[in-house]
Amino acid sequence: MSLLERAGLAVLRRMDPETAHDLALRALSRGLGPSPGPLSGPRLHTRVGRLGLINPVGIAAGFDKNAVAIDALSRCGAGFAEYGAATPRPQPGNPRPRLFRLAEDGAAINRFGFNNDGAGAIAARLAAQPTGMIRGLNLGANKDSADRAGDYVEVLRLAGPHIDFATVNVSSPNTAGLRDLQDKAALADLLARVVAARGADDMALFVKIAPDLDDAALADIAEVTTQAGLDGIVATNTTVRRDGLRSAHRDEAGGLSGRPLMAPSTRVLARLSTLTDLPLIGVGGIASAEDAYAKIRAGASAVQLYTALSYGGLSLVADIVKGLDRLLARDGHASVAEAVGTDRAAWL
Numbered sequence: 001m002s003l004l005e006r007a008g009l010a011v012l013r014r015m016d017p018e019t020a021h022d023l024a025l026r027a028l029s030r031g032l033g034p035s036p037g038p039l040s041g042p043r044l045h046t047r048v049g050r051l052g053l054i055n056p057v058g059i060a061a062g063f064d065k066n067a068v069a070i071d072a073l074s075r076c077g078a079g080f081a082e083y084g085a086a087t088p089r090p091q092p093g094n095p096r097p098r099l100f101r102l103a104e105d106g107a108a109i110n111r112f113g114f115n116n117d118g119a120g121a122i123a124a125r126l127a128a129q130p131t132g133m134i135r136g137l138n139l140g141a142n143k144d145s146a147d148r149a150g151d152y153v154e155v156l157r158l159a160g161p162h163i164d165f166a167t168v169n170v171s172s173p174n175t176a177g178l179r180d181l182q183d184k185a186a187l188a189d190l191l192a193r194v195v196a197a198r199g200a201d202d203m204a205l206f207v208k209i210a211p212d213l214d215d216a217a218l219a220d221i222a223e224v225t226t227q228a229g230l231d232g233i234v235a236t237n238t239t240v241r242r243d244g245l246r247s248a249h250r251d252e253a254g255g256l257s258g259r260p261l262m263a264p265s266t267r268v269l270a271r272l273s274t275l276t277d278l279p280l281i282g283v284g285g286i287a288s289a290e291d292a293y294a295k296i297r298a299g300a301s302a303v304q305l306y307t308a309l310s311y312g313g314l315s316l317v318a319d320i321v322k323g324l325d326r327l328l329a330r331d332g333h334a335s336v337a338e339a340v341g342t343d344r345a346a347w348l
């Protein structure tokens, strides 16, 4: 981490967390931020369905909801970035405060509720800034929509030409009723419509699930997602559970992310990998190269992170990519693919 980044983080940590994140994004959008350049190497290349990634470490959805820091994210060393969530119409989200720092736990709780500039504005930013990096958009539905499945299709229609992948987010805990779209029949219908909307395009499609699902629900999702012909599953979003937290904000409503999510989210990932051959993207609680490697060994072909970046800065991405390469080499793996699922049993 550079001195500038260290000083910046120290200042941001004393501010309201949403204001701090907005300021950090503004700084990134003005050209500040780490620039290690594209990080790759023979061991780091990985495939997730039809996506070929130069390295397996991605920026998770929600970090740059409105795609205002595209250039900075494409320079930070990540292998891919997911923007959004975007909804068809702009919406303000829930009243503030709606993001809480749980520093003692290395965690955060958010109840943003899909605040975003709308798919049209976000698609225009993506269109104006093509980069060499693989990028995707997290698809959401407006809170007051009468046809939520139609919302996902509409966002895809607007942004599709400017992205390499889209993630159907049916797992945000902050839009009432949204997670019901994970139920078997509803999900089958939604995914059929989204797949039809993709048409002949070669964009990859993923679905993102909650960590709070039991085995029967995971089996249903694995079956429906495979049948729909998706490219993979993103596991997981934030949790509504609260176990063993110490911070004052632990009882705030919303989704919990960060360190306490690592174990439950990785268990769901490992479980899911026994139920499907689809590639999985592991997200939830990653704060180090060791965590990223654990997700891969639990069954993930690629990983994403968000909360640890607000504690460690964007330079953490490059540290994780380089550390992961060393861990793969240490264990004699010639590629990420060779390591995928090699320690699944530890999480079951």
Ligand SMILES: Cc1cc2nc3c(=O)[nH]c(=O)nc-3n(C[C@H](O)[C@H](O)[C@H](O)COP(=O)(O)O)c2cc1C
Pocket: 060, 061, 062, 063, 065, 084, 085, 099, 108, 110, 112, 114, 138, 169, 172, 208, 236, 237, 238, 256, 257, 258, 259, 261, 283, 284, 285, 286, 304, 305, 306, 307, 308
């Ligand atoms: C403030 C905040 C906003 C988020 N917004 C979204 C979102 O819009 N769509 C989504 O699929 N996930 C969203 N997430 C979830 C993250 O993408 C990720 O799945 C989750 O935080 C677990 O990863 P982490 O522990 O590395 O943060 C958000 C997370 C946070 C902390």
